[in-house]
Amino acid sequence: MAQEIEEQHVEPLSSIGQPLCVKNFIWSEEEWPTITYENFADGDGIPTISFREIKSQNYETLCKAMVDACTNWGFFRLVDHGVSLETIEKVKLRWNELFDLPMEQKLKGARSACLPLGYCATNPDYGKDLPWAEILQLLQSPQQVVAFASKVFGDEHQPFSDAMIEYMQELDKLGMTIFEMLAHGLGLTDNFFTQNFEEKDSTMIRVHRYPPCPLPEKCLGLGSHSDPHTLTILLQDDVGGLQILKSDSQWIGVRPIPNSFVINVGDTLEAWTNGRLKSVVHRAVVNKEKQRLSSAYFLCPTSSAIIACPPQLMNSDTNPRKYSPFTWGDFRKQLLVQKRVLGKTALKRYLI
Numbered sequence: 001m002a003q004e005i006e007e008q009h010v011e012p013l014s015s016i017g018q019p020l021c022v023k024n025f026i027w028s029e030e031e032w033p034t035i036t037y038e039n040f041a042d043g044d045g046i047p048t049i050s051f052r053e054i055k056s057q058n059y060e061t062l063c064k065a066m067v068d069a070c071t072n073w074g075f076f077r078l079v080d081h082g083v084s085l086e087t088i089e090k091v092k093l094r095w096n097e098l099f100d101l102p103m104e105q106k107l108k109g110a111r112s113a114c115l116p117l118g119y120c121a122t123n124p125d126y127g128k129d130l131p132w133a134e135i136l137q138l139l140q141s142p143q144q145v146v147a148f149a150s151k152v153f154g155d156e157h158q159p160f161s162d163a164m165i166e167y168m169q170e171l172d173k174l175g176m177t178i179f180e181m182l183a184h185g186l187g188l189t190d191n192f193f194t195q196n197f198e199e200k201d202s203t204m205i206r207v208h209r210y211p212p213c214p215l216p217e218k219c220l221g222l223g224s225h226s227d228p229h230t231l232t233i234l235l236q237d238d239v240g241g242l243q244i245l246k247s248d249s250q251w252i253g254v255r256p257i258p259n260s261f262v263i264n265v266g267d268t269l270e271a272w273t274n275g276r277l278k279s280v281v282h283r284a285v286v287n288k289e290k291q292r293l294s295s296a297y298f299l300c301p302t303s304s305a306i307i308a309c310p311p312q313l314m315n316s317d318t319n320p321r322k323y324s325p326f327t328w329g330d331f332r333k334q335l336l337v338q339k340r341v342l343g344k345t346a347l348k349r350y351l352i
């Protein structure tokens, strides 16, 4: 029986001419998930922040709560975020339409080995520990979205392109609000972070669709990693599968709540705040019954932005500088060479 499952062909994740079966997706044993996709009990302590009262005098409290969430968890859920449900539903529909297309058509927009932008079914370049996911990765640039969509949908690209561009513009605005609030809560000038985000040359989106998996106890949608960027705004559907690593090496599931985003701190923001805000390792697990859709919007500063912790967040005796200042462009270049981020390792190169 086990043998039969392992020999099964995995149609939704096989590119043309590259048939894959379940056994090609079995991960190294240390990585096998210890809790299932719908085990959320331990994750209910993850803070939930609402923007409903953002305009009132509660602003101060809200900013502090956000900083606390990013300090203690590296993650929070955001509700009443102001991005319209219509924008979100529209883009989800377009993503599903894309993933539902025949493989030949999707591969017209395939990513190339040298540039990780476009569509791919799993990521065969990894060789082993293959993600159980279809993935679309694109830069925030409207031109790039249109170029990708035109390759895949031809003259019919407009609904996809428009939905995607609108969604990313909304998320960008939301990201800037969060950065202002974090700066405020940390006692920095409100534009401390946002002034570095004028050019959006490397901000990007990654959309995943994880098909049902016959062997979820040995496969992973996305392996454990921290996000190297600054801030991630994650949209997940109601299935569940995102798990985060608590400090005591315990994995906990993030319960999906309707019309919310999951926000998490990336490595770059951790360095920028001298470790005050934490970039926490997480992963996506899969399940036998349901496909799952998620999308991560990764906010990145201008390439020339210098990531250096401001003096207000350090203390020469008790909390000296932990990372040598670096530019986002330099870090990004190194990440592109590294290709695969495993666990939380990317920042080590700048440790003092």
Ligand SMILES: O=C(O)CCC(=O)C(=O)O
Pocket: 206, 208, 222, 227, 234, 236, 241, 242, 282, 283, 284, 294, 295, 296
């Ligand atoms: O699918 C998820 O819930 C996680 C996605 C993620 O962590 C990422 O794309 O970096």
Ligand SMILES: [Fe+2]
Pocket: 225, 226, 227, 232, 282, 296
């Ligand atoms: Fe991530």
